[in-house]
Amino acid sequence: MNVLDFLITPAEACKRTGPHDQIVFSSRVRLARNLKGLPFPGHAKKADRLKAFEALMPAVAGLPQMGEAPFAEAMDKLSAMDKQLLVERHLISREHAAKNAGSGFVLNQEETVCVMVNEEDHLRMQALRPGLQLKQAWLAIDAVDSSLQERVEVAYAERYGFLTACPTNLGTGIRVSAMLHLPGLVLAEQINQIIQAVNKLGLAVRGLYGEGTEALGNIFQVSNQMTLGESESDIVERLNKVLLQIIEHEENARLKQVAEKPKVVFNHIGRAYGVLSQSHSISSKETMNLLSLLRLGVDLGMFGPTPKSLVDELFLCSQPAHLQIGHPEKLDAEARDAFRADLLRQRMKAVPGPDHTKVASKPE
Amino acid sequence: MNVLDFLITPAEACKRTGPHDQIVFSSRVRLARNLKGLPFPGHAKKADRLKAFEALMPAVAGLPQMGEAPFAEAMDKLSAMDKQLLVERHLISREHAAKNAGSGFVLNQEETVCVMVNEEDHLRMQALRPGLQLKQAWLAIDAVDSSLQERVEVAYAERYGFLTACPTNLGTGIRVSAMLHLPGLVLAEQINQIIQAVNKLGLAVRGLYGEGTEALGNIFQVSNQMTLGESESDIVERLNKVLLQIIEHEENARLKQVAEKPKVVFNHIGRAYGVLSQSHSISSKETMNLLSLLRLGVDLGMFGPTPKSLVDELFLCSQPAHLQIGHPEKLDAEARDAFRADLLRQRMKAVPGPDHTKVASKPE
Numbered sequence: 001m002n003v004l005d006f007l008i009t010p011a012e013a014c015k016r017t018g019p020h021d022q023i024v025f026s027s028r029v030r031l032a033r034n035l036k037g038l039p040f041p042g043h044a045k046k047a048d049r050l051k052a053f054e055a056l057m058p059a060v061a062g063l064p065q066m067g068e069a070p071f072a073e074a075m076d077k078l079s080a081m082d083k084q085l086l087v088e089r090h091l092i093s094r095e096h097a098a099k100n101a102g103s104g105f106v107l108n109q110e111e112t113v114c115v116m117v118n119e120e121d122h123l124r125m126q127a128l129r130p131g132l133q134l135k136q137a138w139l140a141i142d143a144v145d146s147s148l149q150e151r152v153e154v155a156y157a158e159r160y161g162f163l164t165a166c167p168t169n170l171g172t173g174i175r176v177s178a179m180l181h182l183p184g185l186v187l188a189e190q191i192n193q194i195i196q197a198v199n200k201l202g203l204a205v206r207g208l209y210g211e212g213t214e215a216l217g218n219i220f221q222v223s224n225q226m227t228l229g230e231s232e233s234d235i236v237e238r239l240n241k242v243l244l245q246i247i248e249h250e251e252n253a254r255l256k257q258v259a260e261k262p263k264v265v266f267n268h269i270g271r272a273y274g275v276l277s278q279s280h281s282i283s284s285k286e287t288m289n290l291l292s293l294l295r296l297g298v299d300l301g302m303f304g305p306t307p308k309s310l311v312d313e314l315f316l317c318s319q320p321a322h323l324q325i326g327h328p329e330k331l332d333a334e335a336r337d338a339f340r341a342d343l344l345r346q347r348m349k350a351v352p353g354p355d356h357t358k359v360a361s362k363p364e
Numbered sequence: 365m366n367v368l369d370f371l372i373t374p375a376e377a378c379k380r381t382g383p384h385d386q387i388v389f390s391s392r393v394r395l396a397r398n399l400k401g402l403p404f405p406g407h408a409k410k411a412d413r414l415k416a417f418e419a420l421m422p423a424v425a426g427l428p429q430m431g432e433a434p435f436a437e438a439m440d441k442l443s444a445m446d447k448q449l450l451v452e453r454h455l456i457s458r459e460h461a462a463k464n465a466g467s468g469f470v471l472n473q474e475e476t477v478c479v480m481v482n483e484e485d486h487l488r489m490q491a492l493r494p495g496l497q498l499k500q501a502w503l504a505i506d507a508v509d510s511s512l513q514e515r516v517e518v519a520y521a522e523r524y525g526f527l528t529a530c531p532t533n534l535g536t537g538i539r540v541s542a543m544l545h546l547p548g549l550v551l552a553e554q555i556n557q558i559i560q561a562v563n564k565l566g567l568a569v570r571g572l573y574g575e576g577t578e579a580l581g582n583i584f585q586v587s588n589q590m591t592l593g594e595s596e597s598d599i600v601e602r603l604n605k606v607l608l609q610i611i612e613h614e615e616n617a618r619l620k621q622v623a624e625k626p627k628v629v630f631n632h633i634g635r636a637y638g639v640l641s642q643s644h645s646i647s648s649k650e651t652m653n654l655l656s657l658l659r660l661g662v663d664l665g666m667f668g669p670t671p672k673s674l675v676d677e678l679f680l681c682s683q684p685a686h687l688q689i690g691h692p693e694k695l696d697a698e699a700r701d702a703f704r705a706d707l708l709r710q711r712m713k714a715v716p717g718p719d720h721t722k723v724a725s726k727p728e
Binding site for chain 1: 639641643
């Protein structure tokens, strides 16, 4: 099956809303699980990996939580572009995109539950929600996990909990995370302080594509580090509390910047609008950073009725594999930068010029 | 008298046209002269400098070529802002702006003839014309010189010609120059080659404000170096020929860039338009460089009926002293950058968005 035909359109995906979605792009909870009696994927011989693959792909695809006709495919059946599309949608990890025979991927039609088979563990199952909905995501993936454990026997030790390939996942195997848009804290130069404070609480802050990646577009992923010694719902609850604090800091930083340095803020946003609307060549990185400022302007009310979903759609569509859609031959970087600019110029026509007089100048 | 009240408005000044004014902003010829029997200003005691000043100011202001009611004032009667305004209009040198008692300045109402008294020489007289009009400027300043020499006796030696404070001006005392806008050669990375070739012909290439200044806004001043051993009309004729060649190179460079790298050209011009229209803080330097690209876009037809005079006016009005007009207290750099951006946003509303499809894509 073709990934592109299965995926919902970027426009549709970006229209989804959730609590605090001015700042929290998405919430996700993933669980790491392994089959009992089979070596972890990284240590398994091909035959064992295939055994896991063959047991798990139909079991996962048949779960009631995956709904009707989920997408289920072996990684070697997917083109490089299909894999890249899934990475850009945050449905698979970059590591999983590099996998071939013996690894697989299952996704429900709503794109709210996805499962990687034979990534680092036999199973990496995640539930996604727009905005701040950690608990909802946890309940969703917990249901998937319960159903699954009725069908297959997973590796579990009374003393440790769920066994995982890497000890950092041992115990609950849970990784709870949210993708946060923090341009206010970046402009106010408070972001490093916040990151350090969050790190001290035992939480990790990462870039757009997870571990070891850059915080393009002022987007940061915050997640728990520890998976042992706390219950899943405690972990979810604790992260939720920290996220609510970060949201408050971000809101305050925005109000403070607008109150104290309005021209600096309007200058950044105005220039971002100008360049996004008028360039004929633009890199992915510059685009992300300018779209972040545009999104901030939309949040501040500078772009009238422009929906934030339009900006979010541009975030998605301006990434390499999404740009490649509709082009039979592979675009090189130069051609992509030109197509990206063409797309942005075209789409930005729907966005009226910024009006800084619409911004409330004082904290409410 | 107030300089500001005397000067024609930037809009009026920029509406003037001349041959090749897509590339040649202006032509000028200046003559250096000194009074016989008095030491050069740099070596003169105060009494001698005042003697020269008192003899020359009325003599110059009374020349028929200065027309009715010229502006004539001692430098110590001008405010720092007035002096800076005159520098930005290229009517006096930066060095002359630093002068006080004993130095003076005379300007006709049309702003086509201006005379500095007690700059490096007793007299620095120049005629200005829009576009490429070296001969016309020469004839104009030659008439001023002839009239003047009927009134005062200048230092002249049969063997050397006119005597000047610096030997680089000895003989004819003439400096013929043109202000060229060369964004095509800069984009094509051919500008250094051209500068070297022009230097080899014994001509000088300088930045926007003359000797030792940067070529902001892709604007270059080309002038003769030698003032001895050639007649004035030969010097004018020789520079004119070289300028016609540079113009041809610039025209070819523009056509070639548009034909071979249209996206690069449109990208530069589009982004310049975007930033000039949307910034809330912008430095003088960035403004000049972006206005250069905007002017190139206007020349290429990308901005429909936008007159180049509008861009030229913005070049003038976005400079510090012109920005200061209407503000009683002195603006600091930060406030100026903000006012500059406000002015540009306001004025750019009259410029329609760039349309690259209007550019002829092949050399004609």
